[in-house]
Amino acid sequence: MNQNLHQAGVKLLNALSRHADLLMQVYLSGTVDEAKFSPKVIDSLVQMGILWRPDADADLRLKNAVRQLLEGSLHDERNRQIDANIGSALAGLKTLAGHYKEALQNQRFTESHAHLSDLTEHVYALTESLENNVRVLFSRINNEFGYVSSIDAKIRENQLAQSQVSELLTQLEMFRFDELSDIAASNRELRHLLIVTLQHSFSRVTQELSIVQARLLSLLGRFRELRGRTRLLKGFLLHMEHSPSFVPVNYCGLSQVPMLFNQASPVIKPASVDVTRIEHEQELQNLVSAIKTLNRPVKAYQPERAAHQIHVEKQSEVEFAEDKLKKAVEAYFCQIIDTGERLTALDYYQQQNLDFDTEAWLYQVIGGYQGLTSEEQSYFAIEQTGEPHPIYNGNFIIRDVELGLR
């Protein structure tokens, strides 16, 4: 028997996994599209009790047990069912406990063992279903009934959840721990299951349910407020449509002006940057960098910009002073070549009574020498007399230049 049950279970689970695609489609859409799948597959699923036909001409649907399995494991928020049938579960527990105690008294230990494991199973199933119920409620609160869009629908969902919570709470009152402890008596296993486990779960669930209830109430309040606001806005527009000339009385003329319309006019203007404070440097710099200089002198009449007649004449020739200077330097070089004697530039300057600036003269002499080709330079020897600058290092002040032939 046990072997058969095992095999049948494996076969069922295999069928579930083989047709997982189909089952998920059914789960999401609600009914089977029979044209899409082979009738053989569908028949076998119906026979295994995974799908069923509620009515002769209705579509095939998923069995509730399979749907609950999926909803529970997938944490699907569409799951709004709360299993509040605690009374019958408790009655079942009491019966099983009776069986167990009877078997123990008659010393049928294998039987008692089976009863105990059954009882354990039921107790844990009960605690799990309680916790599951709370979790389902919480998940709905946490996304604020996001699966429905309108506020009215949210309010209805909220009311459903509240009725479920109160239902659950009245069911929880059926836990009579004094009765349970009488049943368990001095049996250690029974006491553990019926008192410790159940009480633990009971206290946790009641605590969480009270939180759920408070949250639901505050959510309901918020939804109602939102709905009230929408109505207010719509009503206002409707009113304005019906009586477009409507203007509210000027409440500011009343002796007691409502605070809502008592709004002082601004008195503070932005302050300026203080130039004497170092903390304001950054701001000041920003301001300065934003300054633009625009040089656009506005003048009524600008004679120099007025139209003129332009006379085109031949330009008088300009003789450059440098030319004279250059020639004098050439003459100086020539004299050195002619006489073959060393002569300083300033001595020559005095001999010839030249009237250039002496500094310009010296520059021109040095420049003249530098301007020669290197072959020509090699005929001359040039020596500068002068001294280094007393303050600025590295500068050499030339007082005179002496030129001679090599």
Place this chain on the structure above:
Amino acid sequence: MISEQGRILESLLSGAFICQVSDEDGWRFLKTTGNSDKIESQLNMLNRTLASAAEGEVYYAAYQTLGDSERKVLTSQFQDISGHLVPLVEWLLLVQQAGGTDVPVTQGTAIRLAEMQLTIEDTPAFAEQLAKISHYKLFGSTSVTVDGQIKQVFKRLTDLGYMLRPNQDKQIYIATGKVEYLYEVIKFIDETESLSLAEQADSAVKQGSLI
């Protein structure tokens, strides 16, 4: 360094609305008992008092005593506000409908301009509504494209303090507490003029469902 108190005083005196979105630190500062008293005494020197609206969501400076000149200021302000109501309400409803979530705009609602623009462009009724809204004097758009209109509307709303653009590189806007103030104003008008606006809206919906 300027103290927190001084900063808040300055922004109050410059006519700002302090809410959790626009200035969270300032808002928390004012929420703390004791701090508001300090600000209050300083405001009183300038004939101002600390006022709050929408159950303490927004703070602003109000006049302490009202003379003729203050009343004049308030009257012109009130005319502005009541004149702005229709365009603003139409805009709020447009955002709510185009958002697709049926949730009204409240403080902290984030609006992604690009998403909203797409929805409006795809729905001719919304585009028509936006065109109507953007041509009100309050928004003053002359554009014929949805793009130009929606940008102008949001720019004006940011200038008026109803919206905040936290990141200048992104077209994401966040509604400030001034939106809450707007609701409060409508609520106030509804109550004082006994317009029963909500009932009007309800009966209109019911009539619509009968047809």
